[in-house]
Amino acid sequence: MKAIRHTNLEVYVYQEAKEGNYESGDTYFTYMNEDYFLCAIADGLGSGPIAKQSADVIPVILGEYHHETIDNLMRRCNELMFQKRGAVVAIVKVDFLVKTIEYSCVGNIRFYMTRKDDDKMIYPLPVMGYLSGRYQKLNTQLFAYDPGDLFLFHSDGVVLRNPKKVMQNSSDAYELYQTLSATIENGDDATFITASLLQ
Numbered sequence: 001m002k003a004i005r006h007t008n009l010e011v012y013v014y015q016e017a018k019e020g021n022y023e024s025g026d027t028y029f030t031y032m033n034e035d036y037f038l039c040a041i042a043d044g045l046g047s048g049p050i051a052k053q054s055a056d057v058i059p060v061i062l063g064e065y066h067h068e069t070i071d072n073l074m075r076r077c078n079e080l081m082f083q084k085r086g087a088v089v090a091i092v093k094v095d096f097l098v099k100t101i102e103y104s105c106v107g108n109i110r111f112y113m114t115r116k117d118d119d120k121m122i123y124p125l126p127v128m129g130y131l132s133g134r135y136q137k138l139n140t141q142l143f144a145y146d147p148g149d150l151f152l153f154h155s156d157g158v159v160l161r162n163p164k165k166v167m168q169n170s171s172d173a174y175e176l177y178q179t180l181s182a183t184i185e186n187g188d189d190a191t192f193i194t195a196s197l198l199q
Helices: 048-055 057-065 070-079 161-168 171-179
Strands: 001-004 009-016 024-032 034-046 087-095 099-106 110-114 141-144 150-154 188-195
Touching: 001 024, 001 099, 009 024, 009 034, 009 171, 024 048, 024 057, 024 150, 024 188, 034 048, 034 057, 034 188, 048 057, 057 087, 070 087, 070 099, 087 150, 087 188, 099 110, 110 161, 141 188, 150 171, 161 171, 171 188
Parallel strands: none
Antiparallel strands: 001 009, 009 188, 024 034, 034 087, 087 099, 099 141, 110 150, 150 188
């Protein structure tokens, strides 16, 4: 478990390789400064080292260009997928100054956000496909958040039958992390990130 604790948010990251593999075909990235928090999950097509080779493009790009827009980051990642297996990718940016979450995804990585003060869950639909070096349509979305809101995103190795119920029964990101990590079965690479928005 990787834990990030900050005045503005608290984050927990889980990653596990598919049973029988030494390396996960998933990778993740986190970066934070006083103005924003950027995180991403990439799931390389397939599993093992070949999948990891594609997924590992994402932290390299985001580490160098984290200050750019999510659309630009997605385009840069896509360009470097040329002649690789390819990867599904989701990027989340939390802007502490204007209290927004920006989200973009290509592929089957899921994002959920629950609000502290109502019964609604935000579940933006991703763009289908994967980054491969070819032109890829993007659909970046923006949501306002309030202190106490909770979000989760995960690769397809995490199976959630009722994400809304699981999230609403979790008081914070740590409790959600504990609940989800107890359900992981190692039939696939699995990565998830939980976050509590504190202020």
